[in-house]
Amino acid sequence: xxxxxxxxxxxxxxxxxxxxxxxxxxxxxxxxxxxxxxxxxxxxxxxxxxxxxxxxxxxxxxxxxxxxxxxxxxxxxxxxxxxxxxxxxxxxxxxxxxxxxxxxxxxxxxxxxxxxxxxxxxxxxxxxxxxxxxxxxxxxxxxxxxxxxxxxxxxxxxxxxxxxxxxxxxxxxxxxxxxxxxxxxxxxxxxxxxxxxxxxxxxxxxxxxxxxxxxxxxxxxxxxxxxxxxxxxxxxxxxxxxxxxxxxxxxxxxxxxxxxxxxxxxxxxxxxxxxxxxxxxxxxxxxxxxxxxxxxxxxxxxxxxxxxxxxxxxxxxxxxxxxxxxxxxxxxxxxxxxxxxxxxxxxxxxxxxxxxxxxxxxxxxxxxxxxxxxxxxxxxxxxxxxxxxxxxxxxxxxxxxxxxxxxxxxxxxxxxxxxxxxxxxxxxxxxxxxxxxxxxxxxxxxxxxxxxxxxxxxxxxxxxxxxxxxxxxxxxxxxxxxxxxxxxxxxxxxxxxxxxxxxxxxxxxxxxxxxxxxxxxxxxxxxxxxxxxxxxxxxxxxxxxxxxxxxxxxxxxxxxxxxxxxxxxxxxxxxxxxxxxxxxxxxxxxxxxxxxxxxxxxxxxxxxxxxxxxxxxxxxxxxxxxxxxxxxxxxxxxxxxxxxxxxxxxxxxxxxxxxxxxxxxxxxxxxxxxxxxxxxxxxxxxxxxxxxxxxxxxxxxxxxxxxxxxxxxxxxxxxxxxxxxxxxxxxxxxxxxxxxxxxxxxxxxxxxxxxxxxxxxxxxxxxxxxxxxxxxxx
Amino acid sequence: xxxxxxxxxxxxxxxxxxxxxxxxxxxxxxxxxxxxxxxxxxxxxxxxxxxxxxxxxxxxxxxxxxxxxxxxxxxxxxxxxxxxxxxxxxxxxxxxxxxxxxxxxxxxxxxxxxxxxxxxxxxxxxxxxxxxxxxxxxxxxxxxxxxxxxxxxxxxxxxxxxxx
Ligand code: FES
Ligand code: FES
Numbered sequence: 001x002x003x004x005x006x007x008x009x010x011x012x013x014x015x016x017x018x019x020x021x022x023x024x025x026x027x028x029x030x031x032x033x034x035x036x037x038x039x040x041x042x043x044x045x046x047x048x049x050x051x052x053x054x055x056x057x058x059x060x061x062x063x064x065x066x067x068x069x070x071x072x073x074x075x076x077x078x079x080x081x082x083x084x085x086x087x088x089x090x091x092x093x094x095x096x097x098x099x100x101x102x103x104x105x106x107x108x109x110x111x112x113x114x115x116x117x118x119x120x121x122x123x124x125x126x127x128x129x130x131x132x133x134x135x136x137x138x139x140x141x142x143x144x145x146x147x148x149x150x151x152x153x154x155x156x157x158x159x160x161x162x163x164x165x166x167x168x169x170x171x172x173x174x175x176x177x178x179x180x181x182x183x184x185x186x187x188x189x190x191x192x193x194x195x196x197x198x199x200x201x202x203x204x205x206x207x208x209x210x211x212x213x214x215x216x217x218x219x220x221x222x223x224x225x226x227x228x229x230x231x232x233x234x235x236x237x238x239x240x241x242x243x244x245x246x247x248x249x250x251x252x253x254x255x256x257x258x259x260x261x262x263x264x265x266x267x268x269x270x271x272x273x274x275x276x277x278x279x280x281x282x283x284x285x286x287x288x289x290x291x292x293x294x295x296x297x298x299x300x301x302x303x304x305x306x307x308x309x310x311x312x313x314x315x316x317x318x319x320x321x322x323x324x325x326x327x328x329x330x331x332x333x334x335x336x337x338x339x340x341x342x343x344x345x346x347x348x349x350x351x352x353x354x355x356x357x358x359x360x361x362x363x364x365x366x367x368x369x370x371x372x373x374x375x376x377x378x379x380x381x382x383x384x385x386x387x388x389x390x391x392x393x394x395x396x397x398x399x400x401x402x403x404x405x406x407x408x409x410x411x412x413x414x415x416x417x418x419x420x421x422x423x424x425x426x427x428x429x430x431x432x433x434x435x436x437x438x439x440x441x442x443x444x445x446x447x448x449x450x451x452x453x454x455x456x457x458x459x460x461x462x463x464x465x466x467x468x469x470x471x472x473x474x475x476x477x478x479x480x481x482x483x484x485x486x487x488x489x490x491x492x493x494x495x496x497x498x499x500x501x502x503x504x505x506x507x508x509x510x511x512x513x514x515x516x517x518x519x520x521x522x523x524x525x526x527x528x529x530x531x532x533x534x535x536x537x538x539x540x541x542x543x544x545x546x547x548x549x550x551x552x553x554x555x556x557x558x559x560x561x562x563x564x565x566x567x568x569x570x571x572x573x574x575x576x577x578x579x580x581x582x583x584x585x586x587x588x589x590x591x592x593x594x595x596x597x598x599x600x601x602x603x604x605x606x607x608x609x610x611x612x613x614x615x616x617x618x619x620x621x622x623x624x625x626x627x628x629x630x631x632x633x634x635x636x637x638x639x640x641x642x643x644x645x646x647x648x649x650x651x652x653x654x655x656x657x658x659x660x661x662x663x664x665x666x667x668x669x670x671x672x673x674x675x676x677x678x679x680x681x682x683x684x685x686x687x688x689x690x691x692x693x694x695x696x697x698x699x700x701x702x703x704x705x706x707x708x709x710x711x712x713x714x715x716x717x718x719x720x721x722x723x724x725x726x727x728x729x730x731x732x733x734x735x736x737x738x739x740x741x742x743x744x745x746x747x748x749x750x751x752x753x754x755x756x757x758x759x760x761x762x763x764x765x766x767x768x769x770x771x772x773x774x775x776x777x778x
Numbered sequence: 779x780x781x782x783x784x785x786x787x788x789x790x791x792x793x794x795x796x797x798x799x800x801x802x803x804x805x806x807x808x809x810x811x812x813x814x815x816x817x818x819x820x821x822x823x824x825x826x827x828x829x830x831x832x833x834x835x836x837x838x839x840x841x842x843x844x845x846x847x848x849x850x851x852x853x854x855x856x857x858x859x860x861x862x863x864x865x866x867x868x869x870x871x872x873x874x875x876x877x878x879x880x881x882x883x884x885x886x887x888x889x890x891x892x893x894x895x896x897x898x899x900x901x902x903x904x905x906x907x908x909x910x911x912x913x914x915x916x917x918x919x920x921x922x923x924x925x926x927x928x929x930x931x932x933x934x935x936x937x938x939x940x941x942x
Pocket of ligand 2: 191241242485875876878879881911912914
């Protein structure tokens with residue numbers, strides 16, 4: 001793979017220019033003549049029966065044009081995958097505060113809000129469950145759908161990994177750790193809130209511009225709930241202002257609402273959320289309670305892990321079956337064990353709801369297991385980094401799932417790199433010698449991670465791209481996967497430029513559009529570089545064949561005799577012909593100047609009952625070290641430094657990869673230190689950025705990043721992935737650093753001032769009132 | 779109410795309701811959508827504009843209060859030929875842009891800082907950006923872009939605004 005021209009070379013993001021000029025149009029920036037503004041009536045109760053819903057008064061409000069409820073859809077607007085427990089608008093019951101009940105379209109946003117207020121909606125409160133530990137009580141009120149297998153309706157699933165018998169093994173271990181860890185809900189806090197714009201078509205269909213991740217899912221859902229065939233529903237993803245897993249299910253409901261309103265009003269309808277509405281209505285990272293037992297020998301060899309946990313999905317299952325499964329696969333960390341079991345149970349409650357968020361279960365379990373690993377190292381009086389080096393997975397190891405790792409395992413190199421970069425050995429020594437009376441104490445902590453690439457055994461894993469040369473010789477690419485800020489468009493561009501041997505400037509990537517792109521599954525699981533990247537590679541290779549034939553024909557030689565000099569082609573006669581001439585000749589020869597590329601991930605299998613198999617075809621690895629300064633008087637923790645080295649396979653777009661790394665770390669730092677979307681009795685306690693704090697430029701340290709390129713043979717040019725795993729180890733590295741600084745361990749995230757200072761929480765100031773007001777005024 | 783002010787170096791006269799914010803006037807009434815809104819309570823900086831050269835959150839400014847004053851939005855920041863100026867080019871070159879939603883505000887905040895401080899340290903840049911939230915980048919490359927621009931401008935102190 002010598003002499004790569006574009007892959008791994010300095011490059012700039014292809015969509016940055018419009019963004020720095022303020023020209024990029026997000027959904028909220030779009031307006032078209034005749035457009036109506038929509039607003040949704042949302043539940044003010046965490047669990048209630050809808051006893052009366054009369055929308056006719058809303059239609060009397062001046063300016064209101066149309067109102068829709070679940071009755072306006074096929075099958076009451078039921079949708080959802082893998083469990084169909086959601087509705088575009090609530091049907092019979094509401095299960096969380098913020099759930100949509102009816103939507104209004106009006107000439108102005110003010111009139112739409114007046115319309116919402118005019119709707120007569122009588123809710124009869126039902127008993128609710130807020131504590132996941134009581135979700136499965138025999139007398140717990142039913143939240144989930146009816147089931148026929150005799151299981152509790154609030155039960156979503158059980159996700160196991162089984163290797164041997166750790167219970168017995170733990171009895172034989174020299175040292176055993178038995179601890180509980182807890183994580184709380186995290187808000188995605190994408191800067192652009194949710195939104196959608198629906199435009200009715202003359203044929204009776206609808207086009208929806210939707211800020212989302214995976215356009216084919218809402219397209220297919222809309223067909224179902226609107227009763228329209230595929231050719232009548234088109235979803236286009238405009239530029240998206242951040243998502244991090246967060247713009248799926250809830251915004252599919254937005255799509256349903258604006259589409260139904262547009263069809264009814266026969267006019268375009270746009271809905272955008274205020275920040276308050278976004279935080280109240282949207283799904284979060286779910287909370288988790290873990291119990292981890294680890295066993296090791298005196299010499300520091302890990303022997304056994306027994307992991308049990310409960311995961312709260314809130315009112316809807318959303319992606320939680322998949323999140324929980326991914327959590328189960330990663331719960332024991334990137335280590336070797338003789339015996340290891342994982343049991344995760346996932347339940348419904350009336351606490352908001354949980355869905356996909358960067359790291360997708362791994363972020364949660366990593367914060368537990370990586371603290372437990374540190375606690376074990378402490379107990380054994382071993383250096384925690386050394387302890388990880390001794391036990392971490394390497395090529396040739398078999399994981400606790402029973403998977404042989406035959407290539408691309410760079411964890412050891414990542415650990416060695418952060419050890420060196422952070423001056424770990426010296427700092428551990430120095431910090432151990434701080435004066436016990438010092439008010440400000442320094443600490444340094446490490447965390448490792450592995451993260452399965454793409455969907456894994458969660459589902460069918462393939463992607464298709466198209467590539468085409470147009471009359472003006474511009475090259476365009478389509479992919480069914482979305483760039484919601486990640487840099488994927490640039491990755492596709494560089495891959496296609498490399499294969500075709502042309503300047504990246506010639507290439508343009510279309511917005512994902514269900515009418516032009518091919519369904520490639522969801523844009524999740526950090527799968528875009530491998531899946532879409534590979535499909536673009538294949539498409540470009542297919543197109544290249546035709547161009548090579550044309551060049552050979554033009555140069556009167558065989559294809560193998562054709563070479564490239566820059567963009568130009570050269571044959572045995574040493575005569576140069578330009579790429580444009582070759583394209584022109586291909587056109588004259590009648591060759592097709594467009595191509596498909598499909599790539600399917602290697603076959604893998606997971607046995608859900610036995611808890612064994614090959615969960616993922618490849619893994620990302622990484623290690624981060626955090627250095628903190630804790631003020632023991634105030635509880636304030638300053639993260640002074642972070643060193644992060646990740647094995648992402650071949651780096652395709654370095655600047656973008658660093659951007660993902662830094663950005664991921666900021667989510668992890670927030671998760672570790674401040675972010676807690678706390679709910680009291682079903683009401684979110686923070687509903688805007690004044691109380692839900694995300695890291696600012698002052699909270700973030702200067703980060704030193706690096707990459708280990710343990711290439712993956714099936715990846716495009718050897719690439720794996722980065723987006724999600726960048727955030728996964730940050731919080732536990734910080735928590736381990738705080739423990740190193742203070743000698744006190746905080747086993748419940750986040751390590752905010754109170755927890756660091758007092759070891760407990762203060763009562764919160766939010767109230768049901770603020771949620772109710774926010775749903776009716778802002 | 780009719781208000782007159784200077785917007786991106788041009789005089790503007792517009793009839794607006796008295797109870798709207800500057801951000802709403804810019805986005806809804808003047809269709810300048812480069813200015814974003816992400817919290818509307820003065821916490822995120824996505825709505826940053828320059829008011830008489832000073833950085834403000836336009837979601838907290840009453841629209842009528844800009845009467846007779848000068849407002850610069852992201853649409854008013856560019857090189858002479860209408861393309862990106864040096865700061866904007868450095869945002870692109872340093873990889874400071876991801877989803878882009880915070881970026882207009884970040885560019886405005888960067889210009890506001892560079893107008894009063896010719897060679898800010900990285901910490902000073904971070905302080906100047908503390909009111910602008912970005913959820914994508916972790917701020918590293920944004921700080922890089924502003925730092926580089928400051929250095930370049932310091933090397934060529936005689937470059938006029940229009941030549942940047
Ligand atoms: S929208 Fe003005 S500060 Fe957030
Ligand atoms: S680039 Fe997305 S919020 Fe800053």
